[in-house]
Amino acid sequence: xxxxxxxxxxxxxxxxxxxxxxxxxxxxxxxxxxxxxxxxxxxxxxxxxxxxxxxxxxxxxxxxxxxxxxxxxxxxxxxxxxxxxxxxxxxxxxxxxxxxxxxxxxxxxxxxxxxxxxxxxxxxxxxxxxxxxxxxxxxxxxxxxxxxxxxxxxxxxxxxxxxxxxxxxxxxxxxxxxxxxxxxxxxxxxxxxxxxxxxxxxxxxxxxxxxxxxxxxxxxxxxxxxxxxxxxxxxxxxxxxxxxxxxxxxxxxxxxxxxxxxxxxxxxxxxxxxxxxxxxxxxxxxxxxxxxxxxxxxxxxxxxxxxxxxxxxxxxxxxxxxxxxxxxxxxxxxxxxxxxxxxxxxxxxxxxxxxxxxxxxxxxxxxxxxxxxxxxxxxxxxxxxxxxxxxxxxxxxxxxxxxxxxxxxxxxxxxxxxxxxxxxxxxxxxxxxxxxxxxxxxxxxxxxxxxxxxxxxxxxxxxxxxxxxxxxxxxxxxxxxxxxxxxxxxxxxxxxxxxxxxxxxxxxxxxxxx
Amino acid sequence: xxxxxxxxxxxxxxxxxxxxxxxxxxxxxxxxxxxxxxxxxxxxxxxxxxxxxxxxxxxxxxxxxxxxxxxxxxxxxxxxxxxxxxxxxxxxxxxxxxxxxxxxxxxxxxxxxxxxxxxxxxxxxxxxxxxxxxxxxxxxxxxxxxxxxxxxxxxxxxxxxxxxxxxxxxxxxxxxxxxxxxxxxxxxxxxxxxxxxxxxxxxxxxxxxxxxxxxxxxxxxxxxxxxxxxxxxxxxxxxxxxxxxxxxxxxxxxxxxxxxxxxxxxxxxxxxxxxxxxxxxxxxxxxxxxxxxxxxxxxxxxxxxxxxxxxxxxxxxxxxxxxxxxx
Numbered sequence: 001x002x003x004x005x006x007x008x009x010x011x012x013x014x015x016x017x018x019x020x021x022x023x024x025x026x027x028x029x030x031x032x033x034x035x036x037x038x039x040x041x042x043x044x045x046x047x048x049x050x051x052x053x054x055x056x057x058x059x060x061x062x063x064x065x066x067x068x069x070x071x072x073x074x075x076x077x078x079x080x081x082x083x084x085x086x087x088x089x090x091x092x093x094x095x096x097x098x099x100x101x102x103x104x105x106x107x108x109x110x111x112x113x114x115x116x117x118x119x120x121x122x123x124x125x126x127x128x129x130x131x132x133x134x135x136x137x138x139x140x141x142x143x144x145x146x147x148x149x150x151x152x153x154x155x156x157x158x159x160x161x162x163x164x165x166x167x168x169x170x171x172x173x174x175x176x177x178x179x180x181x182x183x184x185x186x187x188x189x190x191x192x193x194x195x196x197x198x199x200x201x202x203x204x205x206x207x208x209x210x211x212x213x214x215x216x217x218x219x220x221x222x223x224x225x226x227x228x229x230x231x232x233x234x235x236x237x238x239x240x241x242x243x244x245x246x247x248x249x250x251x252x253x254x255x256x257x258x259x260x261x262x263x264x265x266x267x268x269x270x271x272x273x274x275x276x277x278x279x280x281x282x283x284x285x286x287x288x289x290x291x292x293x294x295x296x297x298x299x300x301x302x303x304x305x306x307x308x309x310x311x312x313x314x315x316x317x318x319x320x321x322x323x324x325x326x327x328x329x330x331x332x333x334x335x336x337x338x339x340x341x342x343x344x345x346x347x348x349x350x351x352x353x354x355x356x357x358x359x360x361x362x363x364x365x366x367x368x369x370x371x372x373x374x375x376x377x378x379x380x381x382x383x384x385x386x387x388x389x390x391x392x393x394x395x396x397x398x399x400x401x402x403x404x405x406x407x408x409x410x411x412x413x414x415x416x417x418x419x420x421x422x423x424x425x426x427x428x429x430x431x432x433x434x435x436x437x438x439x440x441x442x443x444x445x446x447x448x449x450x451x452x453x454x455x456x457x458x459x460x461x462x463x464x465x466x467x468x469x470x471x472x473x474x475x476x477x478x479x480x481x482x483x484x485x486x487x488x489x490x491x492x493x494x495x496x497x498x499x500x501x502x503x504x505x506x507x508x509x510x511x512x513x514x
Numbered sequence: 515x516x517x518x519x520x521x522x523x524x525x526x527x528x529x530x531x532x533x534x535x536x537x538x539x540x541x542x543x544x545x546x547x548x549x550x551x552x553x554x555x556x557x558x559x560x561x562x563x564x565x566x567x568x569x570x571x572x573x574x575x576x577x578x579x580x581x582x583x584x585x586x587x588x589x590x591x592x593x594x595x596x597x598x599x600x601x602x603x604x605x606x607x608x609x610x611x612x613x614x615x616x617x618x619x620x621x622x623x624x625x626x627x628x629x630x631x632x633x634x635x636x637x638x639x640x641x642x643x644x645x646x647x648x649x650x651x652x653x654x655x656x657x658x659x660x661x662x663x664x665x666x667x668x669x670x671x672x673x674x675x676x677x678x679x680x681x682x683x684x685x686x687x688x689x690x691x692x693x694x695x696x697x698x699x700x701x702x703x704x705x706x707x708x709x710x711x712x713x714x715x716x717x718x719x720x721x722x723x724x725x726x727x728x729x730x731x732x733x734x735x736x737x738x739x740x741x742x743x744x745x746x747x748x749x750x751x752x753x754x755x756x757x758x759x760x761x762x763x764x765x766x767x768x769x770x771x772x773x774x775x776x777x778x779x780x781x782x783x784x785x786x787x788x789x790x791x792x793x794x795x796x797x798x799x800x801x802x803x804x805x806x807x808x809x810x811x812x813x814x815x816x817x818x819x820x821x822x823x824x825x826x827x828x829x830x831x832x833x834x835x836x837x838x839x840x841x
Contacts, residue, residue, distance in 0.1 A: 099711070102711075106718065111720050112720060204707075205707060209704065211705070213705050221707075224672055228574060229672070229677075231601060378585075476548070478710060481713070482708075484737070
C-alpha cells in the first residue's frame with residue numbers, strides 16, 4: 001500500500017510522510033505544553049545543561065569525523081581477507097544498547113580496566129573514564145562506526161573508473177586526494193559531523209553514567225528530571241523546544257557548507273581502487289588495527305563476562321527476547337518504507353523542509369514524544385493496547401535520520417544517473433521501483449534496515465512510559481539489575497547484543513547480496 | 515524456582531479463566547512486577563482469596579497518575595516513595611487507607627492516613643570487606659577519608675535513593691551540608707541515573723563503596739552465599755526510605771481496593787516482602803523476620819524528614835549539591 005504510494009508519486013508520498021513526522025513531533029510537544037498550560041522558563045542549571053550539551057556534542061562530532069577519516073580511507077582502498085566481515089564488525093558499537101556499551105567501556109577504561117592496569121604497571125598516571133572525557137570517549141565509541149560507514153560509503157560512491165582514469169594519468173596520492181577524495185569529503189563530512197552532533201545532543205544515559213557528576217548534565221537528563229521528579233511538563237516542553245531549536249540551527253549551519261558529490265554514472269563499487277604502496281600501507285594498517293581494538297575490545301570484554309551464563313537465563317528472558325525480535329523486525333520494515341519514501345522525495349531536490357523533517361526525530365526527546373502520544377491517545381485507546389504498537393512506531397521513526405543519512409546520497413546519485421533514462425523510457429511506478437530503485441539502493445537500504453532493527457532491539461526508552469505486562473528484552477535487563485542479579489544481567493546484556501548484531505548483519509548482508 | 519516462574523508465566527497467559535472476575539488494577543514500579551520482584555508473590559497471594567484478577571500496570575507511577583488525573587484506571591498505587599508524597603497528596607486523588615499504624619515495625623512513628631508503608635530500609639554505603647579493609651566508621655570519617663576512596667552515588671534528580679542521600683546529608687550536617695558535599699565530591703567516582711547502574715559498578719569492582727541500603731548485604735548472603743558485602747554503619751544515623759501503597763478515591767472497585775489495603779499489614783503479605791524486595795517488613799515482629807535480615811547490623815539512629823520538610827528542603831539541598839559538583 002505505502003509502497004504503491006511512493007512508487008507512483010514519490011514527491012507527494014515524501015511530502016506526506018515528512019508532514020506526518022513534523023506533525024507528530026511538534027504535535028506531541030504541543031500536547032505536553034498544553035497539558036502544562038504553557039511553557040515554563042528555564043533556570044540557571046538548565047542553561048548550563050544546554051551549554052554542556054552543545055559543547056560535548058560538537059566535540060564528539062569533530063573527533064568522530066576526524067578519527068573516522070583515516071579508518072574509512074584505509075578500508076576503502078585496501079583489500080584483505082575478512083575485510084567485509086571487519087566492516088560489518090566495526091559497525092557494532094553504534095547498535096549496542098547504551099547500557100551494554102557502558103559496561104564494556106568500564107571493563108576496558110575503568111579504574112580496574114585493562115588500560116589503567118597497564119598504565120599502573122608502567123608507573124604512569126591513570127586515565128579516568130569518569131568526567132567529560134568519559135562522555136566524549138563513549139560518544140566517539142558509539143559514533144565512530146557510524147562516521148566510518150558514512151565516509152566509507154562516500155568513498156565507495158566514487159566510481160571505480162575515476163580511480164582507474166587517475167591511475168592511467170599517473171596521479172600521485174596527493175592528486176587523488178585533491179581531485180577525487182577531497183570533493184567527496186567536503187560533501188560527506190558536514191553530514192557526518194551533523195549526524196554525530198545530533199545523536200549526542202539527546203544523550204542521556206552516557207552522560208549520566210560516565211559524566212562523573214552534575215557538571216556533565218545534558219538537556220535530555222534535564223527533561224527526564226522535569227518529568228520524573230518535578231512533574232513540570234512546561235519545563236520539559238521548553239527543553240524539548242530548545243533541543244529542536246538546536247537541531248534546526250545545526251542543520252542550517254551545515255547546509256551552507258555541504259556540497260553534494262557529483263561524479264556521474266559508473267560501474268559498481270566492487271572493483272574499487274587499490275591504495276598506494278609504501279608507508280601509506282603501514283599507516284592504513286595502523287588505522288584499521290587501532291580502530292578495531294578501540295571498537296571491539298569493550299564488546300569482547302562484556303562478552304567474556306556474560307556469555308557463559310546465557311544458557312542459565314530464565315525462560316521469561318527468552319520470551320522477552322522473542323517479543324523484542326518481532327517488534328524490531330516490524331519496526332525496521334516500517335522504517336524502510338518511510339525512509340525510502342523520504343529519500344526519493346529528497347533526491348528530487350526541491351523540498352529542503354522534507355529533509356529537515358526527516359532529521360527531526362533525532363532530536364525529538366523520546367520522553368516528550370512518548371508523553372505527548374500518551375496524552376493524545378489515552379482518551380481513545382487503553383494504554384496497555386498502545387504499548388507495543390506505539391513502541392514499534394516510535395522506534396521506526398527514531399531510526400529514520402540514520403537511514404536517511406545513508407540513503408539520501410545514494411538516492412541523489414540514482415536520480416542524477418538513471419532518473420532521465422528511466423523517465424525517457426517512461427518507466428514509472430512499481431516497475432521502476434523493482435528494476436531501478438531497489439537494486440541500485442539495496443546496499444544503503446540493507447544498512448538502514450539493519451540500523452533500524454538493531455536500534456529498535458536495544459531501545460528501552462518509550463516502553464517504560466507505556467510499559468505493559470509484555471516486557472521487552474532491554475526492560476528485562478533493567479529488571480535483572482534492579483533485583484541485584486548483576487551476573488544474570490550481564491548475560492542478558494550479551495544476549496541483547498548478540499541479537500541486535502545478528503539483526504543488523506542479516507539486513508546489511510541482504511543489502512550487499514541483493 | 516525456574517519451574518515455578520514458568521508456571522506463573524503460563525498462568526498469566528491464560529486470561530480465559532479470569533474473564534468474569536473483577537479486575538483490581540495496581541500501578542506499580544517496573545521492578546515490582548518483574549518475576550524477580552515482589553509482584554508475582556503479591557498477585558498469587560491476593561488472588562488466592564479475593565476472587566478477583568489482580569493486574570499490574572508498570573511504569574513511572576507518579577508522573578503517570580498525575581497526568582491521568584481523575585480519569586486514571588488505577589485502583590491501587592504500589593511503590594510510591596517517602597520524600598515525594600507531598601505532590602501525590604496534593605493531587606487529592608487518594609483515599610485513606612483505614613489501617614491502624616500505631617504498631618508498625620518502622621523505626622519512626624507513622625501517622626499518615628493516606629500512604630501506607632509496606633517495606634522499608636535505610637540508606638547506607640555498601641563495601642566489600644576484601645577490597646576495603648578499613649571502611650569509614652562514621653559519616654565524618656567518610657568525609658575525611660583520602661580522595662582515593664571512591665564511591666558511586668545516584669543522581670537526586672532522577673533517583674529516589676539519590677534524593678534520600680541528599681536528605682541524609684542535610685539531616686546529619688544541616689547548615690554545614692554544602693561544606694560536607696564539598697568534602698565528599700572529590701571521592702565521588704561518578705553519579706548514575708539510577709540505583710542499578712551504580713550498584714553494578716560497585717559489584718564490578720570499580721568503586722570502593724556504593725550508595726544503597728542497609729539491607730543490600732542480605733541479597734548477597736542469601737542468594738550468593740557471599741558474606742563479604744557489608745553496610746558501613748554510621749553513628750550519625752541513617753536516612754529512612756519506605757515504599758508506600760495507596761488506594762484511589764475514584765476506584766471502580768472500592769471493596770477490592772480496601773481488601774488489598776487491609777491485606778498489606780497482615781503477616782501473610784509481610785512475610786513475603788523481605789525476600790522478594792530485599793527490604794524490611796513494615797509490620798512484623800523482628801523475631802519473625804528472616805534470619806538473614808535479623809542478623810544484619812542495624813543503625814542506632816534513624817533519620818527521617820516529614821513530607822513537608824522533605825519537600826521544602828529538596829530544592830535548596832539540590833542547589834547545594836549542584837554547586838559542590840560544579841566547582
